[in-house]
Each structure stands twice: as structure tokens, then as C-alpha cells.
Amino acid sequence: MSELKHDFQQEVERLEYTKQYMDEILAASQRDLKAVQDKIKESMANLEYIDSSDSYINILTNSRFFELALNQKESLEAVKKKPYFARIHFQRHGEAEELLYIGKTSLFHNETFEPIIVDWRSPVANVYYDGRLGEITYPVRDEIFTGHLYSKRQYKIENGELLNFQDVDLTTNDDLLQEALSGKADVRLTEIVATIQKEQNEIIRAHLRQPILVQGAAGSGKTTIALHRISYFLYTMGENFNPEQLMILAPNKLFIDYIGDVLPELGVEHICQTTYEEYVQNATGIKLKLTNSNERLEEIVEDGIDTLPSFSIPKIKGSLLYRDFLDRYIKLHEQTLAQLFDEDVYIEKYKIMRGSHLKNLFLSEFAYMPIEKRIERIKKVVQAEVKRKAKSVLATLNKRYEDIIGKALNGLRDPDKRRETVTKFIDERDERIPKIKQEAKSAATTYMRRFEKAKIKPMYRKFLTDRVLLRDLTPEWTIEEQERFIQFHLKEKWSLEDLAAIYYLHAKIKGVADQWKMRVVFIDEVQDYSLFQLAALKIGLETDMFTMVGDLAQGIHSYRSLTEWDPVLNLFPRANYFTLQKSYRTTIEIMEVANKILSKMDEALPLVEPVVRHGNEPTFVQSETFNAEIIDDIYKKIQQNGHKSIALICKTAKEAKTYAASMNAAGVESQVLSEESNLNEAKLLIVPSYLAKGLEFDAVIIAAYDSPYYDTPIDRKLLYVALTRAMHELYLVGPNKGVFLLDDN
Numbered sequence: 114m115s116e117l118k119h120d121f122q123q124e125v126e127r128l129e130y131t132k133q134y135m136d137e138i139l140a141a142s143q144r145d146l147k148a149v150q151d152k153i154k155e156s157m158a159n160l161e162y163i164d165s166s167d168s169y170i171n172i173l174t175n176s177r178f179f180e181l182a183l184n185q186k187e188s189l190e191a192v193k194k195k196p197y198f199a200r201i202h203f204q205r206h207g208e209a210e211e212l213l214y215i216g217k218t219s220l221f222h223n224e225t226f227e228p229i230i231v232d233w234r235s236p237v238a239n240v241y242y243d244g245r246l247g248e249i250t251y252p253v254r255d256e257i258f259t260g261h262l263y264s265k266r267q268y269k270i271e272n273g274e275l276l277n278f279q280d281v282d283l284t285t286n287d288d289l290l291q292e293a294l295s296g297k298a299d300v301r302l303t304e305i306v307a308t309i310q311k312e313q314n315e316i317i318r319a320h321l322r323q324p325i326l327v328q329g330a331a332g333s334g335k336t337t338i339a340l341h342r343i344s345y346f347l348y349t350m351g352e353n354f355n356p357e358q359l360m361i362l363a364p365n366k367l368f369i370d371y372i373g374d375v376l377p378e379l380g381v382e383h384i385c386q387t388t389y390e391e392y393v394q395n396a397t398g399i400k401l402k403l404t405n406s407n408e409r410l411e412e413i414v415e416d417g418i419d420t421l422p423s424f425s426i427p428k429i430k431g432s433l434l435y436r437d438f439l440d441r442y443i444k445l446h447e448q449t450l451a452q453l454f455d456e457d458v459y460i461e462k463y464k465i466m467r468g469s470h471l472k473n474l475f476l477s478e479f480a481y482m483p484i485e486k487r488i489e490r491i492k493k494v495v496q497a498e499v500k501r502k503a504k505s506v507l508a509t510l511n512k513r514y515e516d517i518i519g520k521a522l523n524g525l526r527d528p529d530k531r532r533e534t535v536t537k538f539i540d541e542r543d544e545r546i547p548k549i550k551q552e553a554k555s556a557a558t559t560y561m562r563r564f565e566k567a568k569i570k571p572m573y574r575k576f577l578t579d580r581v582l583l584r585d586l587t588p589e590w591t592i593e594e595q596e597r598f599i600q601f602h603l604k605e606k607w608s609l610e611d612l613a614a615i616y617y618l619h620a621k622i623k624g625v626a627d628q629w630k631m632r633v634v635f636i637d638e639v640q641d642y643s644l645f646q647l648a649a650l651k652i653g654l655e656t657d658m659f660t661m662v663g664d665l666a667q668g669i670h671s672y673r674s675l676t677e678w679d680p681v682l683n684l685f686p687r688a689n690y691f692t693l694q695k696s697y698r699t700t701i702e703i704m705e706v707a708n709k710i711l712s713k714m715d716e717a718l719p720l721v722e723p724v725v726r727h728g729n730e731p732t733f734v735q736s737e738t739f740n741a742e743i744i745d746d747i748y749k750k751i752q753q754n755g756h757k758s759i760a761l762i763c764k765t766a767k768e769a770k771t772y773a774a775s776m777n778a779a780g781v782e783s784q785v786l787s788e789e790s791n792l793n794e795a796k797l798l799i800v801p802s803y804l805a806k807g808l809e810f811d812a813v814i815i816a817a818y819d820s821p822y823y824d825t826p827i828d829r830k831l832l833y834v835a836l837t838r839a840m841h842e843l844y845l846v847g848p849n850k851g852v853f854l855l856d857d858n
């Protein structure tokens with residue numbers, strides 16, 4: 114028998130063994146879960162395992178297989194279909210050689226302690242992603258281990274059957290990757306765990322307690338990495354963080370649906386997946402009807418004029434200067450409240466506390482807290498002090514009455530006068546003491562009543578429209594600019610840019626409630642955020658543990674958002690910055706076209722390197738007017754090539770509607786994608802360019818008629834986004850190549 118055959122046979126046996134053991138566990142867990150757990154606990158009690166710093170408890174909790182057995186039979190079945198995807202032949206210095214099988218969960222033999230499957234997120238699995246063959250090092254917690262990596266092997270297992278395996282070295286890595294990349298759009302995001310590349314792995318595992326910022330080319334795996342990093346984070350830091358304390362901010366609902374299936378596959382559940390809009394409204398409890406920012410984008414790109422006016426309100430509202438204005442506003446509010454401490458706290462005529470002391474607490478000692486939290490704390494201080502002092506006031510008074518009554522009793526000779534005086538004092542005492550007691554009960558509340566709670570929405574509205582206030586708070590602006598700002602806000606309408614301000618005011622004045630105080634944040638498409646949006650989040654959440662991934666070349670909202678990364682790095686001084694240049698999505702031929710557009714951009718970003726994967730040349734189809742039959746022909750041809758997810762991308766939603774009408778008239782079923790819709794691959798998806806961001810399709814047809822792409826910053830980005838959505842095939846349909854900013858040859 115040849116060596117390979119022999120190997121294959123052995124691998125088949127190994128897979129059988131693994132599956133059998135899984136069945137045993139499953140059966141046992143169903144018979145008597147508790148007993149099995151106890152037994153494992155007991156037998157692992159003295160376990161010294163390869164990641165030896167892990168206690169057995171750790172191993173148990175890491176042993177997701179058991180959790181799955183406990184919780185979900187379905188997921189368990191899924192694991193059984195593909196228990197592992199790779200193997201390393203490895204030897205830690207000073208120890209025996211080992212074959213470690215790497216999968217999406219871990220599984221240990223409960224008697225021999227043998228690791229049957231090692232979780233891809235475990236420290237030793239890093240060797241698989243990071244290590245070249247030969248001498249290697251890998252960190253476990255704070256220790257560095259060294260060893261020798263003899264081989265890396267990848268398996269193709271489907272439905273529990275071993276189809277194939279291949280040993281990986283530098284040359285085969287590309288083959289394996291290519292095979293993975295030639296897959297279809299519907300199974301992609303989830304299946305990359307086997308082919309995560311070294312530079313991606315570095316980002317996934319980069320310092321978990323530090324912020325990271327990734328500038329990654331279109332299709333370089335940013336979304337994928339962010340999702341895997343979440344999974345890795347929970348695996349590694351799960352003891353200190355609940356999934357509920359993690360939040361992923363996505364650009365829209367469509368995108369959340371898109372990634373929705375992936376997270377459970379990566380063992381991540383219960384994390385908060387939301388959009389900035391939704392999060393802010395939930396966290397502040399302020400519901401706003403926002404103008405649709407995509408409609409605004411449409412207006413901007415309609416005529417191809419996207420140079421910003423020098424006084425652009427959306428841009429201003431995203432700036433740190435705007436934050437400074439609001440800081441002044443908050444200061445003003447704080448000062449107004451501070452003045453209310455000018456009065457002292459009294460019970461009857463007794464001074465219980467000096468207002469100046471409370472003012473000092475308010476303005477300096479408690480200054481680290483949100484304003485209304487300080488007021489709450491001060492109320493407690495006053496309450497405690499009133500309680501304490503009231504006791505001594507009462508004791509003193511009682512004593513004094515006792516004394517003067519005693520004096521009257523002993524000192525006055527005239528019995529009538531004596532009775533009269535004593536009665537007077539007794540009456541006075543009996544009236545005064547209960548009154549004081551009563552006052553003491555409510556003194557703190559009465560004193561603190563003057564501090565009314567702020568109403569953030571009207572407060573912000575005042576900032577937007579109050580001339581006198583603006584004169585005070587925005588000296589950097591000319592009077593004309595202030596007037597323009599006021600005029601802009603005469604009619605009450607709210608847009609995305611106002612959310613950062615509202616959240617910021619809420620955070621600084623009221624504080625973010627625990628339920629919304631996420632401790633770790635993952636942001637996809639971060640280039641669409643403004644600096645102030647990020648700053649507000651960071652302040653409100655009191656954390657800088659942000660993973661931010663984005664691509665300036667896709668910054669289609671740059672009229673109101675980021676155009677460079679430096680300010681973000683200044684905002685997050687602890688951040689590690691990474692770049693990803695390789696695109697895993699598109700073929701070389703498609704990327705060539707996209708790179709032409711990229712090179713026209715002002716950002717001077719390096720060209721994207723596609724991983725070596727060839728496909729058909731993108732095809733330009735000339736037609737003077739939009740012709741549904743031409744599109745239908747292309748659509749059918751793509752389907753014949755075996756592709757399922759196919760998008761017709763156009764610049765605007767308006768154009769998408771026109772196209773859909775034509776397509777439907779020609780009898781082709783289509784669906785215009787909106788933020789609320791579900792992706793339906795059975796139909797031709799018609800997608801406005803800005804909504805396509807973050808998504809990918811097997812094939813893309815870009816048509817441009819009513820709204821051609823102009824050679825302006827935003828249009829170049831929209832076109833670039835559209836071009837880079839295609840995985841395998843690309844068609845450009847229009848009256849000439851110029852509408853796609855391409856030369857005729």
C-alpha cells in the first residue's frame with residue numbers, strides 16, 4: 114500500500130473514532146448529563162495538558178462540545194458532520210510529538226484526557242495559522258512556548274465523510290485558499306476558519322484589551338475578521354465578559370441579517386447586534402424620526418456635484434469642534450445647577466450643611482460622574498448628614514428645653530408664673546420637636562428638589578435654535594454662520610448626525626444605563642462614522658476596547674464622515690493599526706477594473722492585490738438605452754454558469770425602481786433591495802450601490818443610464834463599491850464605458 118493510501122486509511126479511521134466518541138458522549142449526556150460531567154471533572158482534576166496553564170475547569174468550559182450536548186442537539190449534529198478541518202503534527206520542546214486535530218469546538222477524552230479536537234481559538238491552534246513548518250513559538254497567556262511544527266494538514270470532510278486531505282506548505286496554501294474562494298456566496302463567510310491567513314489571524318488575535326483599527330481593502334476579510342475576533346474574544350476572555358457586554362455595530366439591518374447566521378456558527382450568541390441609530394435611541398430612550406441619510410446621498414450624487422460647501426452642517430456635526438461646543442453647553446448647564454448650591458441646607462433655623470461644600474462635591478469631587486448621577490450622590494450625602502445632624506439637633510433641643518423647664522421649675526417662685534412659663538415651654542417643645550422631626554425626614558428631598566432633571570431632546574433643540582446661546586457657545590463661527598445654523602434648524606427635523614450629540618449629552622448629563630453600557634465594541638464599515646460619533650461612544654461607554662474595521666476607499670458618506678484614519682488614532686491612542694491589502698473576494702480580472710477606479714481616488718490608497726484566482730474578463734455590453742432583454746440574457750448566462758446570487762447594481766434607488774419596472778414588464782422576476790428586505794436569491798436582485806456595501810454576490814451586472822457615475826469623489830467610491838461586490842463575474846452595461854469612468858479601450 115502506498116504511503117498516501119495508508120495515510121488516507123488512517124485518517125478515515127481517525128474520523129470514525131472521533132465520530133464514535135461523539136456519539137458516546139451524546140448518548141451518555143442524554144442518559145445522565147450530570148454524572149458524565151462529574152466524572153469528567155474528577156478525571157481531569159490533575160490534568161496537565163498542552164495548554165497547561167489552563168485548569169481543568171477551563172478545559173471543561175472550553176469544551177464546547179459538552180455545552181452543545183447540553184444545549185442543542187442540532188448544532189451537535191452539525192459538528193458531527195465536520196468535527197475538524199485541520200491537523201498539526203507538532204512537538205513542544207521537551208515533550209512527546211502530538212497530532213492535534215483542529216475544529217470549531219473542543220473535545221477531550223474523559224478518561225485518557227487526550228485532546229480529540231482542539232478548538233481553533235485555543236492558543237496552540239495559533240500554530241496552525243501562524244506557523245511556518247519548522248521551529249515555532251506561540252504564546253499562552255503570558256508565557257511563550259517553543260516547539261517544532263512537522264506538518265499542517267487540511268481536510269475536506271462533508272457529511273461526516275472524509276473526501277480528501279492535503280498537507281499545507283507555502284505553495285499549497287494558495288491552492289487551498291483558491292478552492293475555498295471558488296465557493297458560492299451563500300456558504301462563504303462561515304467556512305473560512307480553515308483558511309484564515311496569517312495576516313488575518315494576527316488581527317483576530319491582536320491584543321484583546323486594546324483597541325484596533327484596520328484599513329482593509331474591499332474583500333480583504335474585514336467583516337470576517339471582526340466576526341472571528343468576537344468569537345476568539347469570548348473564547349479567551351469569556352470568564353471576564355458576558356456576551357451581552359459585547360456589541361457589534363453594523364451599517365444597516367440588511368447587513369445584520371447577512372451576518373446573523375454566521376455568529377452562532379462561530380459559537381457566538383447573545384451579543385448585541387445593532388446599528389448606531391438603533392443603539393443611541395435605545396440607550397437614551399429618545400425616539401427620533403430620522404431623515405433617511407441615503408436619500409440625502411442620492412440628492413448629492415444626482416447631479417454629480419459633491420464638493421462640500423465650506424460650511425457643511427453634516428460635516429460640522431461630526432467634528433470634535435462640535436463636541437467642544439456641546440461641552441461648553443454642558444458646562445453652562447453645570448454652572449446653572451452649581452448656583453443652586455448657593456443656599457445652605459437647613460432644618461428649621463439650624464444649618465445642617467453648607468451649600469458651598471455641596472457645590473464643591475458637585476464641581477470637583479464628583480466631577481468624574483455624569484451630572485445627574487452626581488446630584489443623586491449628593492442627595493445621599495445630604496440625606497445621611499441630615500439624619501446625623503437632626504439627631505444631635507434634637508438631642509440639644511431636648512436638653513435645652515429640659516434645662517429651661519428645670520430652671521423655670523426651680524427658679525420661679527410665683528406658682529402661677531411658674532406654671533405658665535413651664536407650660537409655655539412644654540407646649541413650645543411639643544410643637545417644635547415633632548416639626549423638626551418631620552422636617553428632617555424631608556429636608557434632603559426638599560433641598561434637592563430644585564435640581565430638575567434635564568430633558569435632553571428639548572435641551573439639544575435649544576442649542577440648535579437659540580441665537581443668544583449660540584453666540585456664547587460658538588465663538589469660532591461668524592455671526593453669518595451662526596445664522597445659517599439656526600435657519601437650517603428652524604423646522605424640527607432630525608438626522609443621523611444629531612445622534613452623536615444626543616448620545617453625548619445623555620452620557621454626560623444622565624450617564625448610560627448599565628444595560629446599554631457595552632464594554633467591548635466591534636464596528637464594521639467604520640469609515641462611515643464621524644469622529645464625534647466614535648468619541649461620543651467612547652465617552653458614553655467609558656471604554657476604548659473597540660475593534661474598528663473599514664476602508665476609506667468605500668467611504669461613500671465622506672460628506673459627513675471620516676476621510677482619514679489619523680484622527681481616529683488620536684482618539685484611540687492605545688490602538689494598534691493594521692492594514693490588509695489582499696482581496697479574497699474578487700478575481701484578478703475584476704480587481705484590475707476596480708483598481709483603475711481606486712487609483713483615481715484622492716485618498717492615495719495602495720492598489721488592491723487579489724489572491725491568485727482567475728476568472729472571465731469583465732464584459733462591457735454597449736446599449737444606448739436600458740434594455741431588459743439584454744440584462745435578462747446576461748442573467749441567464751450567469752445562471753447557466755452555475756451562479757446563484759446575482760445582483761444588478763445601479764447608482765441610485767430611483768434608478769433601481771426604473772430598472773425593476775422594465776425587468777418586470779419583460780417578465781423577469783426581480784427584487785429591489787432595500788434596508789428592510791431579506792436577500793432573496795431566487796430573483797434578480799436590483800441593488801442601489803450604497804446598499805451593496807458590505808455584501809457580495811457571485812456575479813454582478815452594473816448598469817448606468819439615468820444616473821451615470823461622474824468623476825467626483827463620492828461617485829468614484831460608489832462605483833468602486835459596486836465593482837468590488839462581484840466574486841466571479843462582472844458585466845458593465847451602458848451607453849459607453851465613460852459612464853463607468855473607464856477609457857474606451
Ligand SMILES: Nc1ncnc2c1ncn2[C@@H]1O[C@H](COP(=O)(O)OP(=O)(O)OP(=O)(O)O)[C@@H](O)[C@H]1O
Nearest residue numbers: 301305308309310331332333334335336337697807
Ligand atoms: N482567509 C480566507 N479564506 C477564505 N475566504 C476568505 C478569507 N478571507 C476572506 N474571505 C472571503 O472573502 C470575502 C470577503 O470577505 P469580507 O466580506 O469579510 O471582506 P470585507 O473586507 O469586509 O469586504 P468589504 O469591505 O468589501 O465589505 C468573503 O467571501 C470571505 O468569506
